Amino acid sequence: VSILQIRPLNASLKDWAIATLTAQWGPDGMVTRGKIHYYRDLPGWVAFYDQHALGLTTYWIENRQCELTSLNSLQEKCGIGTALLRTVEEAAAAEGCRRLWLITTNDNTSALHFYQKRGYAIAAFYRDAISQSRALKPSIPFTGNDGIPLRDEIELERILGLI
């Protein structure tokens, strides 16, 4: 039987987390809504599957709202992504946040599937936002998943009071 464990992103996991985020999303930080969140500053959670670190999520709390700044599963369709998302929801609610929100991009159709099935609604659409993000992070590619042009930000949200 495989065992899934979620642990806080502590100091001993920080180098692994920064390397994982860099491999998945490019160097230094995530850009959302025209702001950069440096990987080294972000709290998070790590999923261990049979003792291997196979998933990572990071978040940022401000003004009683929690932004999910990243979610990555290194072994998909085993429940890792859902477990990490639920962990952030519980932690954010425990810290008094009433809203969890995140930005994904227009090419990420699997993220739109994943979050909408888990209680998230599309809350805003920011046309061409990625061209502004590239000013802060020039490594953002022009082509995203499945060969789709990477152009727009899509904001999803879940109101936590309803959990």
Ligand SMILES: CC(C)(COP(=O)(O)OP(=O)(O)OC[C@H]1O[C@@H](n2cnc3c(N)ncnc32)[C@H](O)[C@@H]1OP(=O)(O)O)[C@@H](O)C(=O)NCCC(=O)NCCS
């Ligand atoms: C989106 C992402 C985080 C999902 O992670 P994941 O670990 O595959 O998530 P889960 O395993 O919890 O769920 C994925 C699917 O597997 C299914 N699943 C979960 N456990 C399963 C199991 N034991 N057997 C078969 N299927 C299973 C789930 O039902 C789900 O399908 P559904 O969405 O149709 O209900 C992952 O695909 C990923 O890292 N994507 C790339 C990065 C990214 O785009 N992140 C989000 C952008 S902000």
